[in-house]
Amino acid sequence: MRIYKADWVYPVSSSPIKNGIVITSDQGCILDVLHDEQVEYAAALENAEKVDGVICPGFVNTHCHIELSYLHKHLQKHTGLTGFISELQKNRTSFSAEIIEFEIQKALQEMQQNGIVAVSDICNGNSTLSAKTKSSLYTHSFIDLFGFDPLKATTIFENGLELYTQFKQAGLPTSITPHAPYSTSFKLMQLIVEHCKLNNQALSIHNQESEDENELYLSKKGKFAELLRHFGYDLSHWSFSATRSLPGYFEFIRSENPTLLVHNTYSSASDIQYVAAKNVFFCCCPNANLYIENTLPDLTVLINEKVQLTLGTDSLASNHQLCIWEEIKTIHRQFPALSLHTVLNWATLNGARFMRIDEKFGSLEKGKTPGIVALPGGANFTGSAIKLV
Numbered sequence: 001m002r003i004y005k006a007d008w009v010y011p012v013s014s015s016p017i018k019n020g021i022v023i024t025s026d027q028g029c030i031l032d033v034l035h036d037e038q039v040e041y042a043a044a045l046e047n048a049e050k051v052d053g054v055i056c057p058g059f060v061n062t063h064c065h066i067e068l069s070y071l072h073k074h075l076q077k078h079t080g081l082t083g084f085i086s087e088l089q090k091n092r093t094s095f096s097a098e099i100i101e102f103e104i105q106k107a108l109q110e111m112q113q114n115g116i117v118a119v120s121d122i123c124n125g126n127s128t129l130s131a132k133t134k135s136s137l138y139t140h141s142f143i144d145l146f147g148f149d150p151l152k153a154t155t156i157f158e159n160g161l162e163l164y165t166q167f168k169q170a171g172l173p174t175s176i177t178p179h180a181p182y183s184t185s186f187k188l189m190q191l192i193v194e195h196c197k198l199n200n201q202a203l204s205i206h207n208q209e210s211e212d213e214n215e216l217y218l219s220k221k222g223k224f225a226e227l228l229r230h231f232g233y234d235l236s237h238w239s240f241s242a243t244r245s246l247p248g249y250f251e252f253i254r255s256e257n258p259t260l261l262v263h264n265t266y267s268s269a270s271d272i273q274y275v276a277a278k279n280v281f282f283c284c285c286p287n288a289n290l291y292i293e294n295t296l297p298d299l300t301v302l303i304n305e306k307v308q309l310t311l312g313t314d315s316l317a318s319n320h321q322l323c324i325w326e327e328i329k330t331i332h333r334q335f336p337a338l339s340l341h342t343v344l345n346w347a348t349l350n351g352a353r354f355m356r357i358d359e360k361f362g363s364l365e366k367g368k369t370p371g372i373v374a375l376p377g378g379a380n381f382t383g384s385a386i387k388l389v
């Protein structure tokens with residue numbers, strides 16, 4: 001048994017406890033969470049490990065591309081999304097398999113050291129498979145498919161199924177997902193969504209990461225339209241009535257499975273209202289948004305619409321570190337009125353609910369093994385996150 005005593009304990013599923021106590025089994029299972037005056041045995045407190053600041057559950061990172069870890073510090077900042085994609089294409093071929101594997105293992109370790117216990121990870125290949133099977137970090141691999149030519153949709157989907165089967169056979173939680181509204185034909189989206197419905201699986205879609213994506217849907221103009229035409233794609237098969245991206249494609253996919261919309265940097269109140277009643281979660285990756293577009297989503301709009309928010313780090317190609325606490329600190333700098341309790345909810349329990357792992361992760365509640373994190377700089381939003389369990 002282990003006993004932790006902190007200035008504040010944030011169970012997340014209930015209100016913060018001043019002078020709180022967390023009692024766990026040796027394996028990290030929560031046995032009790034209480035106020036220090038509620039501890040019946042004074043002797044128990046003598047054995048308590050004193051933690052400065054705040055104790056909270058392990059973080060759930062709902063958006064990462066672990067396979068891109070080798071690109072850390074290689075891509076230019078503030079290039080905008082289309083510039084970032086070009087940078088990615090230019091840089092991704094010149095690294096050996098050994099370096100890629102080494103950087104993947106390092107990234108998994110870095111996340112755990114920073115208190116992350118579970119991650120939703122986007123995969124375009126199988127380079128992370130081996131490291132994930134050896135890691136104690138909980139991972140859900142989203143096999144990410146894209147391709148704008150509807151004639152190639154079946155082939156792309158079948159290739160994706162092969163990759164999906166590899167992850168499944170390795171015992172890793174996996175599903176197939178469309179990459180983004182600007183990169184996936186409706187035919188391909190349809191195949192993916194049918195597969196997810198059949199298997200009762202979650203989706204994770206990059207959503208409204210740039211204004212060009214809205215432009216593409218509204219008028220078939222803007223940088224994405226130019227880029228697609230440059231690659232020889234025909235936009236004539238887009239025959240729906242002119243609308244912004246999110247209502248445009250969501251009407252089409254009609255997902256009832258948990259669906260994560262990632263980034264939402266250019267989502268309006270009416271876009272959000274369109275999907276608000278559905279089983280949708282909104283993931284913010286603030287440090288990656290600053291890295292790529294040098295802007296942040298309007299969190300006040302998302303909060304006013306009462307959506308379920310989660311946090312993600314995105315990849316080391318567009319972030320300095322894989323650390324949810326650093327994402328929280330960035331949010332605090334931009335939106336200082338938000339309480340630690342609110343943002344921790346996004347960083348833990350909401351993410352666990354999206355991933356449907358909240359029976360084990362996401363809050364300090366009896367019977368869960370959510371991981372335990374110390375935040376010495378807690379409500380001041382300073383310092384580092386320290387993994388205790």
Ligand SMILES: [Zn+2]
Nearest residue numbers: 065122206314
């Ligand atoms: Zn991403």
